Amino acid sequence: MIAQGQDKLVICKCCGSDACYESEFTTQEGPINTWLCMTCGFTSNTTMTKDGEALKQTLELTADMIRDLRQDHDGLAWFPTCITMPDKGMIFPEPLKGEEEGDWKWTVVKAIDIPEDEQEKYPNPNEPGKFYKKRMDMKNLKRYEKLEFMDAAEDLGMFDRNLIEGAH
Ligand SMILES: [Zn+2]
Numbered sequence: 001m002i003a004q005g006q007d008k009l010v011i012c013k014c015c016g017s018d019a020c021y022e023s024e025f026t027t028q029e030g031p032i033n034t035w036l037c038m039t040c041g042f043t044s045n046t047t048m049t050k051d052g053e054a055l056k057q058t059l060e061l062t063a064d065m066i067r068d069l070r071q072d073h074d075g076l077a078w079f080p081t082c083i084t085m086p087d088k089g090m091i092f093p094e095p096l097k098g099e100e101e102g103d104w105k106w107t108v109v110k111a112i113d114i115p116e117d118e119q120e121k122y123p124n125p126n127e128p129g130k131f132y133k134k135r136m137d138m139k140n141l142k143r144y145e146k147l148e149f150m151d152a153a154e155d156l157g158m159f160d161r162n163l164i165e166g167a168h
Contacts, residue, residue, distance in 0.1 A: 013073035015040035015147060036081060041093070041106060041149030042071065044078040065095050065104070083158070087111055090136060091152050094143070106144040106152045112137045 012020035017039035024033050034045040047054035055077050059067060062079065071078045080093040089110035096103045111134040114122055122132040144152040153159070 010035070012037040012039060012042070013044075013076075014042040014071050014078050017147075019150065035078075038150045038153065039147050041080050041091075041146075041152070042078045043081040044073075044076045046076065048077045049075055050077070066093060069093065069104070083153075083156070085111075085156065085158070087134060088157050091149075091156055094141075105146065106149055108142045108144065108152045108155050109136045109138060110140065110156070111135065 007021050007023045009018060010020050010022045011018055012035075014037060017037060019039045020035050020037040022033055022035050024031055032046045034043070036043045045054075048058070049055065050072070058077075058079065066079055066082070069080050081091075082093070083091040089108060091106060091108050093104050094107040095101075096105060114131075114133055114135050119131040119133060122135060124130045124132055142152075142155060144155075
């Protein structure tokens with residue numbers, strides 16, 4: 001996809017904040033707009049119409065938990081985003097357990113270096129003979145409230161590269 005013009009901030013349809021990134025892309029099927037709110041972390045685009053193919057595919061590929069958090073605004077479906085940056089880490093919505101069962105928060109997991117003498121335990125399935133140098137440190141999770149997506153993204157270091165590229 002090719003980005004056109006400049007990203008701009010608009011009012012979020014989900015949480016009402018003014019920190020929702022809108023980007024316009026040109027695709028073979030025509031222009032589409034995408035949104036990612038930096039306050040609530042919800043994302044959508046103009047292909048996410050009810051009964052549309054893109055939404056059908058998303059529903060098939062998405063975990064139940066994320067599907068359950070779906071919001072519909074102006075005929076488009078919005079979902080919490082999941083971000084994976086192999087060098088930096090991940091952000092994803094995580095269901096809570098225990099007393100907070102049924103609720104969720106943003107979880108940040110950071111990528112950490114794998115010591116050289118342990119790298120052979122982490123083969124890269126896409127590149128036979130190569131090994132990962134970083135892994136996700138699942139033991140050190142950090143949780144953020146639903147409207148603290150920006151803090152989670154900052155924690156991950158998302159802002160020293162293209163924001164929207166990192167969001168896919
Ligand atoms: Zn929002």
